[in-house]
Amino acid sequence: MCTPPSILIIYTGGTIGMKQNPQTGALSPFNFEQIEQEVPELQKFGYNLTTRSFDPLVDSSDIAPDIWVRLAAELRDSYHQHDGFVILHGTDTMSYTASALSFMLQGLAKPVVLTGSQLPIGMLRTDGKENLISAVEVAAAQRHGQPMVPEVSIFFQNRLYRGNRTTKHNAEHFNAFRSYNYPPLAEAGITIKYNHPYIHRPQRQQELCVHTRLDPSIAVLTLYPGLSPQHVHAVLTSPGLRALVLLTYGSGNSMSHSWFIDMLAEAIGQGLIVLNVSQCQAGSVNMDKYDTGLTLKKIGVVSGADITLEAAITKLMLLLGSDSEKDSIISALTKSLSGEITPPQTLQD
Ligand code: ASP
Numbered sequence: 448m449c450t451p452p453s454i455l456i457i458y459t460g461g462t463i464g465m466k467q468n469p470q471t472g473a474l475s476p477f478n479f480e481q482i483e484q485e486v487p488e489l490q491k492f493g494y495n496l497t498t499r500s501f502d503p504l505v506d507s508s509d510i511a512p513d514i515w516v517r518l519a520a521e522l523r524d525s526y527h528q529h530d531g532f533v534i535l536h537g538t539d540t541m542s543y544t545a546s547a548l549s550f551m552l553q554g555l556a557k558p559v560v561l562t563g564s565q566l567p568i569g570m571l572r573t574d575g576k577e578n579l580i581s582a583v584e585v586a587a588a589q590r591h592g593q594p595m596v597p598e599v600s601i602f603f604q605n606r607l608y609r610g611n612r613t614t615k616h617n618a619e620h621f622n623a624f625r626s627y628n629y630p631p632l633a634e635a636g637i638t639i640k641y642n643h644p645y646i647h648r649p650q651r652q653q654e655l656c657v658h659t660r661l662d663p664s665i666a667v668l669t670l671y672p673g674l675s676p677q678h679v680h681a682v683l684t685s686p687g688l689r690a691l692v693l694l695t696y697g698s699g700n701s702m703s704h705s706w707f708i709d710m711l712a713e714a715i716g717q718g719l720i721v722l723n724v725s726q727c728q729a730g731s732v733n734m735d736k737y738d739t740g741l742t743l744k745k746i747g748v749v750s751g752a753d754i755t756l757e758a759a760i761t762k763l764m765l766l767l768g769s770d771s772e773k774d775s776i777i778s779a780l781t782k783s784l785s786g787e788i789t790p791p792q793t794l795q796d
Contacts, residue, residue, distance in 0.1 A: 452587035453495040455529040456482065456579075457521065459514070460504035461537025463562070463579065466569030474567055476504050479535075485568055486576050494587055497529070507537025507544070507563075512661040512764060515547040522552065522559065523657040531558040531586030531594065535579070538563045538615055538623050541601060545610025547661070547761040549599040549785040554653035558586045559599045561610060565621055574621045578602060581635050588639070596632055598647050598786070607633035609645075611758040611787040614728060627729035628753040628789065647786050660768035664689040665760065669726070670696060676706050683714045690720040690763045690776075692756065693743075699723045699732030699750060700739040712746040718773060722780060724751040724759045731789065749780050751788070758787040 458464050458479040466477040466485075479500040483489050489496060499521075505514060522532060536544055545561050552559065562582040564575030582602040588595035599610040604622040612629040633641045664687050668679065682691070691714075695701050715721055723732050723743060731753035734740035744750070751759050762784065766776045783790055 451494050452530040452589075453497070453528065454531050454533060454583055454586050455525050456496060456498045456533045456535065456583070457518070458482075458498065458500045458504070458535040459507070459510075459518070459537075460501060461507050461535065461563045462567050463535050463564040463575040464500075464504070465567035467567065477569060482579075486579060488576065488580055489583060492583065492587070494583065496583070505537075507540040510537075510540045510544060512547070512663055515544060515551065515661065515761075516659045518544070519548060519551040519657050519659055522548075523655060526557065526655050529557075532560070533579070533582045533586050534559065534561045536561050536563050538565065538603075542610070542613040542615055542624070542755065542757040543761060545599050545601050545613060546755070546758040546787065547764070549609075549611040549758075549787065550762055550765040551658045551661075552599065553656045553658060553785075554649070555599065555655060556594065556597045556649050556653055558588075558594050558596045560586045560596075560602050560607070561600070562602045565619070565623055574604060578604070581605075581639065584639060585633065588641075590641075593648070595641060596646055597649065598632070600632055605635045606631045607635075607639075609647075609786055611761075611785055612755065614755050614757060616728070625728070628731070628755075629786075658765060658769070660770075661761075661764040662689065662767035663764050664767060665692065665763050667692045667694060667756070667760070669694040670701055672702075674702070674707075676710070679707060679710055683710055683719070688719065689767050690722065692722050692724050692751075692759050692763065693748065694726050694756065695723050695732070695740075695743075696726060698730065698736050698740060699725055699734045699743065700737050701743055703739050703742055708742055708746060711743075711748070715747040720763070720773060720776060720780075721748045722751045722759055722763065723748050724754055724756055728755075749777050751780070752790065754788045762787060
């Protein structure tokens with residue numbers, strides 16, 4: 448008889464693990480170790496479920512790199528005891544955590560599925576039960592004796608996405624997440640249909656290698672009509688700044704005023720890494736398309752291709768933490784580390 452899959456569920460905090468106090472109506476976290484009492488359907492899988500809870504619980508707006516390090520270390524320490532992992536997380540920064548973990552867990556060969564909910568699991572119309580049950584099913588799913596989705600993913604409202612391609616796009620609807628530049632890895636209807644060609648599966652057995660050094664010395668500068676030289680100067684001269692995500696227009700365009708280009712060129716000359724990420728959520732940066740993009744390319748701005756802001760920020764933190772030289776960081780930025788970008792040569796015009 449084969450042994451049932453063993454799944455570790457880690458509850459970090461967020462709406463999903465809350466219950467309404469019938470007297471006061473207020474929401475507060477329930478004891479997550481008793482999740483199988485709240486969601487008895489979980490027992491029907493017949494899996495070995497282990498649950499752990501963060502203490503204290505963290506609203507995901509308070510997530511910071513040290514919590515990613517803690518989560519990654521917990522996954523590393525439990526890696527060989529379990530077949531799959533489900534992380535319950537607030538939705539607000541779930542895409543950042545999924546992106547960070549996808550870069551930190553190199554050589555991952557088991558599923559790490561993040562999920563959460565818009566309504567607490569203890570409420571009648573909750574989306575949490577559905578999300579949790581499906582996330583557990585995905586974490587346990589196998590194909591030819593191997594994990595079905597050995598990636599960091601997000602399951603939300605019937606869809607499984609590659610985590611580092613997602614963005615929280617809706618604060619009210621149950622379908623809170625989107626992956627604009629990469630198709631869903633699976634869709635849940637009557638059955639869960641996996642989108643096999645888009646799921647990354649390691650070619651050979653790899654060892655998990657957990658990177659826990661992150662350097663958050665970065666800033667994000669959003670372009671908008673009327674952006675002042677004072678503001679740009681303040682950002683570019685902030686102490687310790689090593690990399691800047693420049694949130695540009697359309698296919699990676701910026702204003703062409705010489706004060707702006709000169710300030711940026713000077714900062715790049717002094718060692719700053721500038722990554723061009725589009726304010727558009729769908730589509731890709733292409734700095735060869737317009738003069739305004741070409742100017743950025745000429746001064747050394749690096750194309751972020753079709754990366755999300757969440758993946759750009761966390762990828763930079765990981766690369767800066769790696770002690771690599773500026774040139775190798777730039778080269779890594781233009782390549783896919785964990786499926787977070789479509790490398791420019793494979794993009795269609
Ligand atoms: N503020 C909450 C959080 O992100 C919202 C949620 O759980 O979805 O932790």
